Amino acid sequence: MSSFTFPPPARPAVPVEGTSALFPVRRILCVGRNYAAHAREMGADERDLPFFFSKPADAVVICPPGQSVTLPYPSATSDLHHEVELVAALSSGGSNLTPEQGLAAVYGYAVGVDLTRRDLQNGFKAKGHPWDAAKGFDLSAPISPIRRKANCPLAQDAIGQAEGKIWLTIDGQTRQDGQLVDMIWSIGETIAQASRLWTLAAGDLIFTGTPEGVGPIERDEIVKAGIEGVGELLFKLL
Numbered sequence: 167m168s169s170f171t172f173p174p175p176a177r178p179a180v181p182v183e184g185t186s187a188l189f190p191v192r193r194i195l196c197v198g199r200n201y202a203a204h205a206r207e208m209g210a211d212e213r214d215l216p217f218f219f220s221k222p223a224d225a226v227v228i229c230p231p232g233q234s235v236t237l238p239y240p241s242a243t244s245d246l247h248h249e250v251e252l253v254a255a256l257s258s259g260g261s262n263l264t265p266e267q268g269l270a271a272v273y274g275y276a277v278g279v280d281l282t283r284r285d286l287q288n289g290f291k292a293k294g295h296p297w298d299a300a301k302g303f304d305l306s307a308p309i310s311p312i313r314r315k316a317n318c319p320l321a322q323d324a325i326g327q328a329e330g331k332i333w334l335t336i337d338g339q340t341r342q343d344g345q346l347v348d349m350i351w352s353i354g355e356t357i358a359q360a361s362r363l364w365t366l367a368a369g370d371l372i373f374t375g376t377p378e379g380v381g382p383i384e385r386d387e388i389v390k391a392g393i394e395g396v397g398e399l400l401f402k403l404l
């Protein structure tokens with residue numbers, strides 16, 4: 167009988183609101199440029215297909231409601247940006263899903279922030295280098311508890327076109343103030359597209375893109391973000 171060479175690391179997990187259950191995180195996939203105005207602010211053509219990148223599962227930082235979580239300002243950047251995003255948490259998966267099947271795989275939703283070393287990302291874009299160090303660094307995915315989908319009044323249609331306000335403030339000042347209805351690809355379409363590239367499974371988190379208004383976070387600023395019907399989070403960088 168074989169054994170591990172050392173104890174395996176703990177499984178990253180996100181609390182489920184209103185229960186003592188934890189959602190075990192398997193993979194984190196993120197979609198780029200899923201709101202037209204953000205695609206434009208990043209210099210892209212809004213008609214480009216969305217594309218995906220990933221973060222390691224242990225990038226999640228749990229930000230319980232009403233608590234201010236403090237994170238270290240990340241190394242190797244002087245231009246850390248916020249991107250508030252609706253996160254879909256999957257309890258099943260598969261490959262080559264239809265948008266309807268993709269939506270049916272959703273267990274619940276959370277508010278996430280796709281923290282980005284924008285200075286590194288801009289350099290990588292210019293050189294055609296991979297984005298991993300700009301996107302998938304330690305503690306780069308602050309997330310609220312997951313709210314089960316039956317409790318999320320997102321007014322979705324059959325493929326998950328959601329409605330509701332998505333916002334982020336810094337020290338009380340509005341920086342991002344978007345609407346989920348402005349997502350180019352619905353939740354189900356995004357999951358379907360991801361399932362053509364990876365076999366999705368229970369435990370996967372899908373960050374569905376950010377509206378316009380991304381910008382820097384400075385040390386000591388209070389970052390608060392929320393999605394109508396899903397929840398809120400709060401954190402600070404030191």
Ligand code: MN
Pocket residue numbers: 196197198249251280373375376
């Ligand atoms: Mn993003």
